[in-house]
Amino acid sequence: MASSVSSSVSDHKGVLSLNGRFDFSIHRDFRSNYENILNADGVNELEVNLNGVDYIDSSALGMLLLLREKAMEKNIQMKLLNPKDSVRQVLEVANFGRLFSIA
Amino acid sequence: MKILIVDDSPENLLLLTQHLKTLGYETVSAKNGEEAVAVYQAQRPDLVIMDVMMPVMDGYQATARIRHLDTARWVPILFLSAHTDDHERTKGLEAGGDDYLAKPVNVFLLNNKIMALHRIADMQDQVTHYARELQANLEQNRDERLLARYLLDHIIRQDKEEPDLVRAWVSPAQHFSGDVVMTARSPGNELNVLLADATGHGLSAAISVIPVIESFYSMTEKGFSLPSIVRELNRKVKHLLPIDRFVAAAIISIDYIDHTIRIWNGGAPEVFFVTDGGEIQRTWASTHPALGILHDAEFDSTPQYFQWEEFGSVFMCSDGLPEAEDSSKIPFSMTQFKQLLARPYGTGRFQLIKDSLNAHIEGAQQRDDISLVTIRCGEQPHWLPLTESKGQSQHTAGNIHSRWRLNLSLGAEELRQLDALPLIMNWLDQLQIGAHHRGQAFLVLGELFNNALDHGLLQLDSRFKQDPNGFEQYINLREQRLAGLSDCNVEVDLERFHIEAQDRLRITVRDSGPGFDFAGMIAKREAKPDQFSGRGIMLVKQMCLSLDYSGKGNEATAIYQLS
Numbered sequence A: 001m002a003s004s005v006s007s008s009v010s011d012h013k014g015v016l017s018l019n020g021r022f023d024f025s026i027h028r029d030f031r032s033n034y035e036n037i038l039n040a041d042g043v044n045e046l047e048v049n050l051n052g053v054d055y056i057d058s059s060a061l062g063m064l065l066l067l068r069e070k071a072m073e074k075n076i077q078m079k080l081l082n083p084k085d086s087v088r089q090v091l092e093v094a095n096f097g098r099l100f101s102i103a
Numbered sequence B: 001m002k003i004l005i006v007d008d009s010p011e012n013l014l015l016l017t018q019h020l021k022t023l024g025y026e027t028v029s030a031k032n033g034e035e036a037v038a039v040y041q042a043q044r045p046d047l048v049i050m051d052v053m054m055p056v057m058d059g060y061q062a063t064a065r066i067r068h069l070d071t072a073r074w075v076p077i078l079f080l081s082a083h084t085d086d087h088e089r090t091k092g093l094e095a096g097g098d099d100y101l102a103k104p105v106n107v108f109l110l111n112n113k114i115m116a117l118h119r120i121a122d123m124q125d126q127v128t129h130y131a132r133e134l135q136a137n138l139e140q141n142r143d144e145r146l147l148a149r150y151l152l153d154h155i156i157r158q159d160k161e162e163p164d165l166v167r168a169w170v171s172p173a174q175h176f177s178g179d180v181v182m183t184a185r186s187p188g189n190e191l192n193v194l195l196a197d198a199t200g201h202g203l204s205a206a207i208s209v210i211p212v213i214e215s216f217y218s219m220t221e222k223g224f225s226l227p228s229i230v231r232e233l234n235r236k237v238k239h240l241l242p243i244d245r246f247v248a249a250a251i252i253s254i255d256y257i258d259h260t261i262r263i264w265n266g267g268a269p270e271v272f273f274v275t276d277g278g279e280i281q282r283t284w285a286s287t288h289p290a291l292g293i294l295h296d297a298e299f300d301s302t303p304q305y306f307q308w309e310e311f312g313s314v315f316m317c318s319d320g321l322p323e324a325e326d327s328s329k330i331p332f333s334m335t336q337f338k339q340l341l342a343r344p345y346g347t348g349r350f351q352l353i354k355d356s357l358n359a360h361i362e363g364a365q366q367r368d369d370i371s372l373v374t375i376r377c378g379e380q381p382h383w384l385p386l387t388e389s390k391g392q393s394q395h396t397a398g399n400i401h402s403r404w405r406l407n408l409s410l411g412a413e414e415l416r417q418l419d420a421l422p423l424i425m426n427w428l429d430q431l432q433i434g435a436h437h438r439g440q441a442f443l444v445l446g447e448l449f450n451n452a453l454d455h456g457l458l459q460l461d462s463r464f465k466q467d468p469n470g471f472e473q474y475i476n477l478r479e480q481r482l483a484g485l486s487d488c489n490v491e492v493d494l495e496r497f498h499i500e501a502q503d504r505l506r507i508t509v510r511d512s513g514p515g516f517d518f519a520g521m522i523a524k525r526e527a528k529p530d531q532f533s534g535r536g537i538m539l540v541k542q543m544c545l546s547l548d549y550s551g552k553g554n555e556a557t558a559i560y561q562l563s
Helices: A024-039 A059-073 A085-093 B010-022 B033-044 B058-068 B088-096 B107-155 B205-208 B210-221 B224-238 B336-339 B349-361 B412-417 B418-432 B435-457 B461-468 B469-482 B518-527 B535-543
Strands: A004-010 A013-024 A045-056 A077-081 B002-006 B026-030 B046-051 B077-081 B100-104 B167-169 B179-185 B188-199 B247-255 B258-266 B269-277 B280-284 B302-306 B311-315 B370-377 B406-409 B489-499 B502-511 B548-552 B555-561
Touching: A004 A024, A004 B026, A004 B311, A013 A024, A013 B077, A024 A059, A024 B179, A045 A059, A085 B280, B002 B033, B002 B489, B010 B026, B010 B107, B026 B033, B033 B058, B033 B489, B033 B535, B046 B058, B046 B107, B058 B088, B077 B088, B077 B107, B077 B370, B088 B100, B088 B502, B100 B107, B107 B210, B167 B179, B167 B349, B179 B210, B179 B370, B188 B205, B188 B210, B188 B370, B205 B210, B210 B224, B210 B247, B224 B247, B247 B311, B247 B370, B258 B269, B269 B336, B280 B302, B336 B349, B336 B461, B406 B418, B412 B469, B412 B489, B418 B435, B435 B489, B435 B502, B435 B535, B435 B555, B461 B469, B469 B518, B535 B548
Parallel strands: A013 A045, A045 A077, B002 B026, B002 B046, B046 B077, B077 B100
Antiparallel strands: A004 A013, B167 B370, B179 B188, B188 B247, B247 B258, B258 B302, B269 B280, B269 B311, B311 B370, B406 B489, B489 B502, B502 B555, B548 B555
16 A cells, blocks of 8 residues: 555644555655644644554654654644554554553 | 758858857858768767768768767767658668758758757756766765675674574665674673664664664673663663664573573563473563663663573564565564464474574565574573682783782662672773683672672562562562662772782672671572572682671672682
8 A cells, every 4th residue: 555644734733644654765755744733833732643554664663753852842742643453563562652642 | 059060062051050050059060971070079069960971971970980989978960861761761860860851951840850859968968967976876885885894794793692592693674784683791691682673774774773782792891780781772872863763672681690581672572481391481572662762861771580490592583573574465473473482492493483484575575674583591501600610720810919909888879879890890800800700700799799788788588589470579679678778888898919829819798787697598508509599609609719708797708719
């Protein structure tokens, strides 16, 4: 399945939705989409929707860490939402529960 | 743009030259093929308009010559000819021409052809430019890769490998591996094994793992404990790598005297202890984020513990192994890995896993580095100083006339904060007691120091350790009590002295605790020599000329023979 990234901002909340394989190949799209959200006025919440992701690798984890850092700089609360079981397992092995709120 | 016009008719030459000049082109001319080749070389035009029928050398021959001369650059050549049949056109294209225009020249058509050819020439120039750049990059890249390869091949210390105890297989996805497996022995004869997996794969991952390699070796060599090593590795990676890069790692420290395993797993897949019978007895999941993610203040270096009763083996892998996909994208999976592991010792499990994995990924693209490690937890390795008889050593320890005394007192705060043993060992190294004695002296000192702290001050009951589940309880209790420690000290006194021409080291460790029934302990030990607790003390007794307790049992003195 082709990977895709999309973003939307409504009010104070930005949503970053990811689909397909989440790895380094989507880093450009990933960045331009999160920049849309971080640069929007008044955003204080960022949801990363992982619902459509069926594979995640370590460089993707790195991309999430980078985003976390940028969100923290702007005092934006970041959440990871709806990972599939296979993705949730990877997040657990990485102990990302300590770094992110995952729901 | 410069256009070369070749025609044997002066009228035609003049006509074309004037026409092209009014269109803004620069022109040069030649009267026949031979002259055309010479002018071409001298003037380097961007386009050639070539008559076919000419004296001396015709247009086809001249074109073939030009093409032969100039292979680096493509310059469009447009033929002009009164013959317009297909045969003539083909001949022109075969000679290396690019287009054909019938005489008499239709000026409008000529303009369009020049523009079209010019566009193609521009694109061609760009392609050539990129190709050259690419070639240069490739060559530079190859040089850099060779250097990196050399560096990485030499940074892993093969002389430190323990082939009898540790088997490792690393299969990189590209030329370079971001997975590394390292082994090193501490001066206290613990075996440390590190499996590190840097973000991504290829050269960037391989570079990211370098700081880990260096620190792992040097900290192990100096005798730092597992938590201190892990903390330093985290600090290094955090400091050196950008935010989105980190190193997942499982680090194991094995004590073959106590049969204990300490493990810190940050972001690596589960690590298993499999008994020789083939039962997966213990699983250590990742309990920490990978190295280089958390700041030092947030970082938790607490390891997990295990004490084996039945011989067995530790198995660990990088995430590339369970995630390795076959040609229809089905991962190898942890389940399959565990099934292959759960077999008795000596049934070729390591090879079996390797073979199964290779069969699985055959025909598929390997996306990530794959590594597999097994560590034997069985008989005491040959390098443990058990069989060494006391005082028979032929090794000399520096200058035999040297004598010194070192006295150190550590209070509650230092006992909590400092990794004291490497510190003391560092002094001993400066005082040159020699490589051979270093390990043994470290072991003796370590044993006495830990006893003074654990039993003397923290009042921990070593009977805990006889129960396999008690070990963790012991460690937890130890941490609790250490945190609450106040108004106490451990004193270490080291003295090198000579008696009857013999060179000796006196190691005295004194604690401010209430003391213990040392006579009873030693008697019990001698009655039941195979129990876990007190085994270290028995080893100290074997390695030293003497070991005596004095005071209330809170002062231990060991005499070690240096030559």
